[in-house]
Amino acid sequence: MNRIINDPDQVVEDALQGFLKAYPEYYTATENPRVLKTPAAPIAGKVGIVTGGGSGHEPAFLGYVGKNLLDAVAIGEIFSSPTAGAFLDAFKSADGGAGVACLYGNYAGDNMNVKMAIKKATAAGIAVKTVVANDDVASAPASEKEKRRGVAGEILMWKVGAAAAAKGYDLDGVIAAAQKAIDQCRSIGIGLSSCTIPAVGKPNFFIEDGTMEIGIGHHGEPGVEISPIQSASAMAETMLNLVLNDRPLGKGDEVALLISGLGATPVMELYIYYAEIEKRLSARGVAIHRRYVGNYFTSLEMMGVTLTVMKLDDELKALIDVPAQSLGLTQVE
Amino acid sequence: MNRIINDPDQVVEDALQGFLKAYPEYYTATENPRVLKTPAAPIAGKVGIVTGGGSGHEPAFLGYVGKNLLDAVAIGEIFSSPTAGAFLDAFKSADGGAGVACLYGNYAGDNMNVKMAIKKATAAGIAVKTVVANDDVASAPASEKEKRRGVAGEILMWKVGAAAAAKGYDLDGVIAAAQKAIDQCRSIGIGLSSCTIPAVGKPNFFIEDGTMEIGIGHHGEPGVEISPIQSASAMAETMLNLVLNDRPLGKGDEVALLISGLGATPVMELYIYYAEIEKRLSARGVAIHRRYVGNYFTSLEMMGVTLTVMKLDDELKALIDVPAQSLGLTQVE
Incomplete structure (x- = not known):
């Protein structure tokens, strides 16, 4: 294995240092080392756009944090879901009072952790709604679309959902737009x-x-x-x-x-x-x-x-x- | 060899079709199938910025054709210099009457073909001056800097030279700026x-x-x-x-x-x-x-x-x- 790494168990931490140092215009660290947000987030009155996923898919997921894109991202180990705590902290980082749209991919770990995070966010007074991407036609037949994985279509879902939020759509409107995007x-x-x-x-x-x-x-x-x-x-x-x-x-x-x-x-x-x-x-x-x-x-x-x-x-x-x-x-x- | 190709001898042609179809905002075909230019080129009164090089380095070289970047590019086979004819046609595509800065890398084939192309361009009344990138410190000692290869520093040379042209520098000014860029x-x-x-x-x-x-x-x-x-x-x-x-x-x-x-x-x-x-x-x-x-x-x-x-x-x-x-x-x- 010929690779550009230091400690194989620390690749995510080490890479995050690089992302943070390289692009202060896109990334601000938060108290949770596995959550990055835009410098502008939370934006008062705007629906916050959050996603999360495993590392190793770069530029997904964190590469889509930016202007008119994601407000915050929860970061997992390589090919592993972020924790519920990371999703929760991403919601907190992105919430400007208009609620948060969590637009993520259909994987067991992500589903479980997002669900737990929403429970805590709700208790903390943050409204979170979700769209679960399931665009991969190979992962289940059309009759079982709810079993399909989310793949690169997530990027288009984020683009559309975030643009809707930037245009002033409310939480239900953002969710409807993002859902339409991934449905298509x-x-x-x-x-x-x-x-x-x-x-x-x-x-x-x-x-x-x-x-x-x-x-x-x-x-x-x-x-x-x-x-x-x-x-x-x-x-x-x-x-x-x-x-x-x-x-x-x-x-x-x-x-x-x-x-x-x-x-x-x-x-x-x-x-x-x-x-x-x-x-x-x-x-x-x-x-x-x-x-x-x-x-x-x-x-x-x-x-x-x-x-x-x-x-x-x-x-x-x-x-x-x-x-x-x-x-x-x-x-x- | 597991690759996404059709005829192995036609990969450059096949890829160019894709680039041209995907990004009409960046690329216009010319009469020479191995020369692409921006839709805006030639821009009257602006120094034209040209480079050329072998394929297989994408997004270099053709990926830097665009706004405030390269006006035209000569495209070679994989890891091979473009022909003198391609360089000449790139000069013609880029010349808006203020001359052309050919900013390229120090390789034997490119040196020879650029030299031949300039001879013909001069005969056709197009002023072409060059900067030859030699930023690779590993390729020769500092005492033989003229033997060094051009590598990724070429991108910064193009960025600087093209910005100078966009700002209205004349040909000598553009050349001086690009030369300074690669010297640094x-x-x-x-x-x-x-x-x-x-x-x-x-x-x-x-x-x-x-x-x-x-x-x-x-x-x-x-x-x-x-x-x-x-x-x-x-x-x-x-x-x-x-x-x-x-x-x-x-x-x-x-x-x-x-x-x-x-x-x-x-x-x-x-x-x-x-x-x-x-x-x-x-x-x-x-x-x-x-x-x-x-x-x-x-x-x-x-x-x-x-x-x-x-x-x-x-x-x-x-x-x-x-x-x-x-x-x-x-x-x-």
């Missing part, structure tokens, strides 16, 4: 190689050389199929079909598209892939209103790519277009 | 794993597991030392010493810092490394005026990190602070 998202990932958690020292799952796993999760959760490695064109075809079978799109529809590398995928390959997706959506008459292509939601040094398609209506278009500024996503105009 | 830059890289050019199908150099190569180049050029893998702290110490031995800095100095992953390095590790560098500069009384931490200049899926330190004066500070917008670097405020 479908994602699928493909893994080409595994990754190693430093404290473990060896890969926690395996992908044979020459094969790929369609529908793999961000922590190596099993996908829907292991196949010999295919061309970018065939990967795009397979992945887009899985997404569109679940949420059909056709002529005149407009979408936001997020294509994320999983960490080690060369940037040029993400654009080879983008061209394949664009060609297929274009052939169906689907217009790409906005696209995000890059390493937005990773899994350490895993190779692979995720595809997220969000169908837009006028409200979602207006919200996705609001400028934003953060480490992971800066959008001008 | 020192860089060093460390490699932890190799990479594979798709058309070759196997790594073109090797780094043994458990070892690292200090001073390695962006194409696997040999470094100054192969050692057992060290802690992030020890890597930072070694690399900063190599940089500061070459260009001492002390109390009251201000710098711009660029820390780039080489492709596969997890983002959190770049921040562990940043914290180590920051601590050491801070202890010396050196202030970090601006920092860039991310995958700014990569080598496909290589693991490793580069450190670039640029000493600032008032002019460089003003220029580095000019807002910019591109795929690889968006700077607000």
